[in-house]
Amino acid sequence: MVDRFCVPKQQVPAEVSLRGHPPARLILFLNERAEAHEGRERPSDILNGSRGFLPAADERGKVILLNGEAVMVVSVAAEFEFDAAAPRAEDLAPDQTSKASVEVTLQDGTCVRGTISYLMPEAQSRLQDFLNTEGRFLTLREGGVAHLINKHAISRVVPL
Numbered sequence: 001m002v003d004r005f006c007v008p009k010q011q012v013p014a015e016v017s018l019r020g021h022p023p024a025r026l027i028l029f030l031n032e033r034a035e036a037h038e039g040r041e042r043p044s045d046i047l048n049g050s051r052g053f054l055p056a057a058d059e060r061g062k063v064i065l066l067n068g069e070a071v072m073v074v075s076v077a078a079e080f081e082f083d084a085a086a087p088r089a090e091d092l093a094p095d096q097t098s099k100a101s102v103e104v105t106l107q108d109g110t111c112v113r114g115t116i117s118y119l120m121p122e123a124q125s126r127l128q129d130f131l132n133t134e135g136r137f138l139t140l141r142e143g144g145v146a147h148l149i150n151k152h153a154i155s156r157v158v159p160l
């Protein structure tokens with residue numbers, strides 16, 4: 001009887017850095033259908049969403065509720081964030097997409113390098129304009145890994 005009320009979730013392995021804690025290997029739970037776009041939910045959907053606490057599980061399967069404000073970085077296999085079956089806006093207009101290779105330094109001194117791809121109106125297409133958009137998390141791609149970085153944890157962003 002309880003199963004009919006369960007929403008199927010995709011389990012996504014992630015490395016999660018919380019403020020004041022070492023990085024931990026956790027499992028994130030993503031919906032099979034996203035609310036805001038076609039296809040499955042992406043890690044950025046849950047991190048930029050309205051929920052304050054996010055469910056995860058440790059390597060023993062114990063459920064943990066993460067305070068989204070305390071999450072500094074979530075790193076996942078790029079395929080979970082950049083899914084060809086559910087293209088992002090910048091994938092649909094590659095000739096209008098801006099890209100920037102950057103080094104992001106967090107308040108604790110951690111550095112993350114990668115490429116940011118974004119689609120903005122031409123008059124607001126500077127990296128600074130994009131960084132000042134509403135989303136709480138910035139998505140960087142570093143080869144086969146997507147790093148989702150809490151903007152409130154960032155000290156500086158340096159274009160490379």
